[in-house]
Amino acid sequence: MGSLGFRPFDADNHYYEAEDAFTRHIEPSMAKRCVQWAQVDGKRRLLVGGKINKFIPNPTFDPIAKPGSLEDYFRGRNTEGLDLKTMFGDLDPLAEHPGYRERDARLRLLDEQGMDGALLFPTLGVGIQEALRRDPVALHAAFEAFNRWLDDDWGFDRGDGRLYAAPMITLADADLAAREVARVLEAGARILVMVPGPVPDGEGYVSPGHPKFDPVWSLLNDAGIPLALHAGLSGVSAYGKFWGTGAAASAGGFEGFKHATFPMVAFQDRAISDTFAALLCHGVLDRFPNLRLASIENGAMWVPDLLRNLKDGYGKMPFTFEADPVERFREQVWVAPYYEDDMEVLRDVLGIDRLLFGSDFPHAEGLPDPTMYVKDIPTFSDEETRRVMRDNVLELMTPRPT
Numbered sequence: 001m002g003s004l005g006f007r008p009f010d011a012d013n014h015y016y017e018a019e020d021a022f023t024r025h026i027e028p029s030m031a032k033r034c035v036q037w038a039q040v041d042g043k044r045r046l047l048v049g050g051k052i053n054k055f056i057p058n059p060t061f062d063p064i065a066k067p068g069s070l071e072d073y074f075r076g077r078n079t080e081g082l083d084l085k086t087m088f089g090d091l092d093p094l095a096e097h098p099g100y101r102e103r104d105a106r107l108r109l110l111d112e113q114g115m116d117g118a119l120l121f122p123t124l125g126v127g128i129q130e131a132l133r134r135d136p137v138a139l140h141a142a143f144e145a146f147n148r149w150l151d152d153d154w155g156f157d158r159g160d161g162r163l164y165a166a167p168m169i170t171l172a173d174a175d176l177a178a179r180e181v182a183r184v185l186e187a188g189a190r191i192l193v194m195v196p197g198p199v200p201d202g203e204g205y206v207s208p209g210h211p212k213f214d215p216v217w218s219l220l221n222d223a224g225i226p227l228a229l230h231a232g233l234s235g236v237s238a239y240g241k242f243w244g245t246g247a248a249a250s251a252g253g254f255e256g257f258k259h260a261t262f263p264m265v266a267f268q269d270r271a272i273s274d275t276f277a278a279l280l281c282h283g284v285l286d287r288f289p290n291l292r293l294a295s296i297e298n299g300a301m302w303v304p305d306l307l308r309n310l311k312d313g314y315g316k317m318p319f320t321f322e323a324d325p326v327e328r329f330r331e332q333v334w335v336a337p338y339y340e341d342d343m344e345v346l347r348d349v350l351g352i353d354r355l356l357f358g359s360d361f362p363h364a365e366g367l368p369d370p371t372m373y374v375k376d377i378p379t380f381s382d383e384e385t386r387r388v389m390r391d392n393v394l395e396l397m398t399p400r401p402t
Contacts, residue, residue, distance in 0.1 A: 004114075008370065009389070009394060010361065012118075012336050012361075013119060013362075014120065015122075016094070017061075017124045018149065021124070022034060022145055024152070034132070040052065046059040048128060048131040049135060051131075056127065061100075062093065062094035064092055064094050066090075067369075068364070069088050069364045069368075070084070072087070074339075074340055097362070103154050103163060115370060117162035119166060120165040120166065121193055121228065121297075122230075125146060129172070130195075136173040139172050139173075140172065140173055143169065147168060156184065166230075167184040169194045169216075170199075171194070172200050172202070174213050177213070181219045185219060191225065191294075192226075193227070193296075196295075197234025197271045199213070200235060205235045207282050209279050210282070214287065214288075217287070220291055221289075221291045224401040226334075226397070228295075229298065230296045231298050236274070239267045269301070276293075276306060277306060277309070281313070285332050286322035292396060293333050294336065295333065314326065330350065337355065339372075340376075343376060355392060
């Protein structure tokens with residue numbers, strides 16, 4: 001894509017975690033409560049909280065699907081009605097792709113792709129919070145161990161301005177969360193990440209806008225370092241139970257929700273949309289106006305509805321906000337749309353300065369070549385294309401301490 005005239009910077013790249021990502025630095029006394037490996041029926045399985053974890057069917061990532069192998073599925077072009085296993089196609093030995101696990105190899109891959117740099121997010125890691133939601137102490141121990149591994153292998157910031165690996169945080173215990181955020185900021189983290197959704201507290205869930213989490217938001221606000229909300233398993237999966245999508249629904253031969261179509265249509269955007277609604281309506285962005293947030297791999301077609309509802313709520317009850325929540329969102333939130341989203345609508349609703357290019361490489365649901373993203377914004381001017389595919393994420397990543 002040399003015709004771009006610049007080297008893009010991807011806001012959504014991934015690594016495939018090393019097998020010791022959660023175990024290399026775990027406190028021995030916490031190992032059984034956190035993440036372990038086991039041989040089960042001749043296969044290597046991941047145990048989380050002592051239970052087999054099925055978030056990633058093959059947690060060794062070997063073999064692995066080709067990047068972009070599900071592109072037709074996510075563009076709604078599965079005209080032959082193929083099942084996902086068929087659409088994945090032939091898998092590759094992980095050894096053929098050192099850039100998926102090694103930083104130096106990833107830099108060489110970026111050069112081959114004509115890319116300047118990327119933000120790096122977990123693959124397996126975004127499924128761990130929900131698995132350990134009933135044990136906040138273990139959850140925090142697992143994430144601290146993970147973040148130490150991440151800095152070892154990838155580096156929060158190695159000073160070359162090319163790869164920034166985001167440490168994972170959870171708010172499950174407010175004090176432990178503040179301690180870990182302070183630690184990774186001191187270690188040089190340039191962006192942090194957590195999954196959207198209500199916060200598990202060991203017994204149930206609570207809004208991330210609860211004042212008990214203010215010490216965490218204050219640290220990020222004062223440091224001027226952004227937080228990404230990246231799609232993953234969260235408490236919103238409970239929504240499906242109200243509509244008969246759980247195990248009890250299949251009793252008696254009920255097959256209406258056997259497949260994932262209903263949750264895909266009905267509430268796929270609830271986690272991210274409701275999280276931002278909570279952060280705005282519960283005052284986090286009012287209390288911390290220097291806080292910068294990015295929505296990564298959540299799509300963006302939920303944005304118009306959220307902004308419309310915020311405008312309506314502000315018009316009816318302006319006294320519940322310190323400032324216009326729509327303007328707060330547009331000032332403090334960056335969004336990476338799916339490549340299949342309506343980019344023109346999002347440009348008009350959100351503004352060009354808050355749109356981020358994210359390819360999801362090297363995941364199967366992403367793009368096989370990150371720079372192909374430019375084909376999904378054909379009506380954008382050269383300046384708009386550069387802002388989306390480079391300048392906006394670099395602005396987001398520029399520290400802005402108070």
